[in-house]
Amino acid sequence: MKVGILTGGGDCPGLNAVIRAVVRKGEQVHGDTVVGFLDGWRGVIEGRTTPLDIHRMRGTLPRGGTVLGTSRTNPYKVEGGAERCKATLAELGIEALVAIGGEDTLGVANRLHREGVAVVGVPKTIDNDLSATEVTFGFNTAVQIATDAIDRLHTTAESHDRVMVCEVMGRHAGHIALHAGIAGGAAEILLPEEPFDIERVCDALRERHGRGRYASIVVVAEGAQPVEGSLTLAAGEVDAFGHVRLGGIANVLASEIEARTGYETRVTILGHVQRGGTPTAYDRVLATRFGIAAIDAVHDGAFGQMVALRADSIVRVPLAEAVGELKLVDPDLYHGVAEVFFG
Numbered sequence: 001m002k003v004g005i006l007t008g009g010g011d012c013p014g015l016n017a018v019i020r021a022v023v024r025k026g027e028q029v030h031g032d033t034v035v036g037f038l039d040g041w042r043g044v045i046e047g048r049t050t051p052l053d054i055h056r057m058r059g060t061l062p063r064g065g066t067v068l069g070t071s072r073t074n075p076y077k078v079e080g081g082a083e084r085c086k087a088t089l090a091e092l093g094i095e096a097l098v099a100i101g102g103e104d105t106l107g108v109a110n111r112l113h114r115e116g117v118a119v120v121g122v123p124k125t126i127d128n129d130l131s132a133t134e135v136t137f138g139f140n141t142a143v144q145i146a147t148d149a150i151d152r153l154h155t156t157a158e159s160h161d162r163v164m165v166c167e168v169m170g171r172h173a174g175h176i177a178l179h180a181g182i183a184g185g186a187a188e189i190l191l192p193e194e195p196f197d198i199e200r201v202c203d204a205l206r207e208r209h210g211r212g213r214y215a216s217i218v219v220v221a222e223g224a225q226p227v228e229g230s231l232t233l234a235a236g237e238v239d240a241f242g243h244v245r246l247g248g249i250a251n252v253l254a255s256e257i258e259a260r261t262g263y264e265t266r267v268t269i270l271g272h273v274q275r276g277g278t279p280t281a282y283d284r285v286l287a288t289r290f291g292i293a294a295i296d297a298v299h300d301g302a303f304g305q306m307v308a309l310r311a312d313s314i315v316r317v318p319l320a321e322a323v324g325e326l327k328l329v330d331p332d333l334y335h336g337v338a339e340v341f342f343g
Helices: 015-028 041-046 081-092 103-114 139-160 175-184 198-210 249-261 281-299 331-336
Strands: 002-007 033-037 049-052 096-101 119-123 163-168 188-190 216-221 265-269 305-310 313-318
Touching (some): 033 041, 041 081, 096 103, 103 119, 139 281, 175 216, 198 216, 249 265
Parallel strands (some): 096 119, 119 305, 163 216, 188 216
Antiparallel strands (some): 033 049
16 A cells, blocks of 8 residues: 655654654555655645655654654645645555644645545644644653753742743643643743733732742743733734744743832743654654554544544544644643642
8 A cells, every 4th residue: 555644733752753653564564655745735735755664764763853844834725735735646646645733734634535535644733732632742742841941940040039931832722831830830820721910920929029939930831811901912923824923922921020020030932942852752652652553544444533542542533523622721730730839
């Protein structure tokens, strides 16, 4: 069987482990020929490919990023893009396509499946916000990177009696901020799901420092929003899927905190550091399990499905379900656990 594979959207640790698993089982067990499409859906539109085999994938398990490259190209926003995708697959004799990505990449996969493309999805979002799976690979690595950074910020904050604002990824969901904030002992955690009042944050910091605590870490997700009318944030550029390019809320927060409290406040924006580098052991194993499950789904003819983790088992769910609703932070984890340690 000739199988195509692509990685779309933002990169994250574990992508190569998925590709490696698809190639290994596809070639070794099923006798498949695997073709990689370069730069996500853009490669399918343009017909740009690279051959993949066991030899090519050696040494890639601990490697971050994606050997195939990626992009945020949306075929349905390119004139004739979807038709060109289908034509490319037909011309190359691709009998099945494995699409690795988040809600946008898999949203395209779902639409193409409805139009007759044989596709299986693998969930990839560093934000861990796909509702159909309990965990996505890359999330564990990002939380560990953010926690390590927060641990380091504590010591320098204490040395200089400072407030440190640490910005992490999280467009619509604050899973990284919440988990890293709890693990790192943050004084405040600001999430997209919970609009924040800047004056309440400053009051909490004043009370904390008034008790003799002269250092505070504020963890903020890049998509966190203030209560309406309390603070103005600048709008950013929009990508092909209609998402505003985020980043920089920590700078606004730090300026406001310092102006309102008088405490020296500094900023650390982790940004792409969270995406890069070696995946954790957990993410390597999860990504490998997803890759094996994806090629199994291909040979079972389970097209229009996405592999997912539920109760520590890999299951299949319809792509339509996978992209239908975002998974937001559990309010009980935020209010019942994290808030206990605020201030």
